[in-house]
Amino acid sequence: MTDGPKKTPPQDDNRVRDTLVKMTSIRGGNRFQVITYSDDGGADDKMDYASMAKAVRDAREYIRGKEGLVYEGALVYDKAERRIVWQFGFFPESALPR
Structure with missing residues (x-):
């Protein structure tokens, strides 16, 4: 074993995740x-x-x-485009996906 400095992994600024989400959506994956x-x-x-x-x-x-519970709001989020495409009912700003 060596006692040399340990390499730290490169910082990921979500590029890998974004690429994987887009690849999945191109293949007809679960985009929404x-x-x-x-x-x-x-x-x-x-x-x-x-x-x-x-x-x-x-x-x-x-x-x-649908599940016996009535929700105040519901939305459809496009994971590839990272945006809300439909919103129904009440959804406070603080609870919206970022």
């Missing part, structure tokens, strides 16, 4: 994510979807009480 909001529990990641239409449909169902 549904996130719900309730006063009790705050924001909660639900499922990921390959289809924006399916994600939008399920986001609406969460507002209507």
Whole structure:
């Protein structure tokens, strides 16, 4: 064994993650994510979807009480573009994905 200086890994500024997310979305992966909001529990990641239409449909169902719980808000987040594409109901600024 050597007692030389240890190499530290290079700093990652999310470039690798961003590239992997884009590669997955190109292959038809789970590009869209549904996130719900309730006063009790705050924001909660639900499922990921390959289809924006399916994600939008399920986001609406969460507002209507899909799991027996009625959420105050739901949104569809595009992981490849890193932006919100649909928002339903109330979602406070502090709970929005960044």
